[in-house]
Amino acid sequence: GNSVTQMEGPVTLSEEAFLTINCTYTATGYPSLFWYVQYPGEGLQLLLKATKADDKGSNKGFEATYRKETTSFHLEKGSVQVSDSAVYFCALSPSSASKIIFGSGTRLSIRP
Amino acid sequence: GAGVSQTPSNKVTEKGKYVELRCDPISGHTALYWYRQSLGQGPEFLIYFQGTGAADDSGLPNDRFFAVRPEGSVSTLKIQRTERGDSAVYLCASSLDWGNEQFFGPGTRLTVL
Numbered sequence: 451g452n453s454v455t456q457m458e459g460p461v462t463l464s465e466e467a468f469l470t471i472n473c474t475y476t477a478t479g480y481p482s483l484f485w486y487v488q489y490p491g492e493g494l495q496l497l498l499k500a501t502k503a504d505d506k507g508s509n510k511g512f513e514a515t516y517r518k519e520t521t522s523f524h525l526e527k528g529s530v531q532v533s534d535s536a537v538y539f540c541a542l543s544p545s546s547a548s549k550i551i552f553g554s555g556t557r558l559s560i561r562p
Numbered sequence: 563g564a565g566v567s568q569t570p571s572n573k574v575t576e577k578g579k580y581v582e583l584r585c586d587p588i589s590g591h592t593a594l595y596w597y598r599q600s601l602g603q604g605p606e607f608l609i610y611f612q613g614t615g616a617a618d619d620s621g622l623p624n625d626r627f628f629a630v631r632p633e634g635s636v637s638t639l640k641i642q643r644t645e646r647g648d649s650a651v652y653l654c655a656s657s658l659d660w661g662n663e664q665f666f667g668p669g670t671r672l673t674v675l
Contacts, residue, residue: 494666552604
């Protein structure tokens with residue numbers, strides 16, 4: 451079946467630190483991969499996506515590369531800010547379906 | 563423009579009661595989705611509508627859960643004989659069409675006492 455496993459949190463970093471949140475997936479076919487973010491008190495929003503192998507999604511300084519050989523889609527940012535504090539969800543959409551399958555989320559806290 | 567809206571924002575009910583949760587998608591979006599998010603977990607897919615019809619209801623946990631979208635716009639998720647395990651945040655999302663980006667609403671927090 452289809453599933454997503456992501457790094458458990460919480461993750462606490464100092465401002466300007468390098469961030470990696472690991473994500474691996476299991477899927478049949480060629481899924482699309484996503485990172486969603488949920489800021490405190492706000493709804494879920496799409497951060498970035500990649501639709502095929504070796505694609506790199508990027509937004510707001512965050513990047514993730516679709517690695518089919520390792521079935522991974524790790525989220526990275528070179529220098530985090532306090533405003534990046536949120537819950538991050540790795541997710542996939544199977545190639546033959548429209549639904550999204552989410553990981554359990556990683557809470558990120560950035561110290562000033 | 564207006565995003566996806568959901569009402570009520572909070573609903574507290576007693577075990578065994580019936581509840582209805584409403585979703586207003588973004589105008590013009592033909593696809594509508596319901597998800598359920600339990601505390602500390604990611605959202606879980608429940609059902610997907612394309613227009614008025616349920617194209618995929620494989621995520622509905624049992625026959626106490628039912629959803630409708632009679633005119634292809636507003637959708638209502640209905641839960642009969644609620645149980646404490648139904649307590650969660652119910653999220654609605656809409657997209658322009660199949661495969662397009664899904665935009666999520668703020669959710670309805672359901673608490674079953």
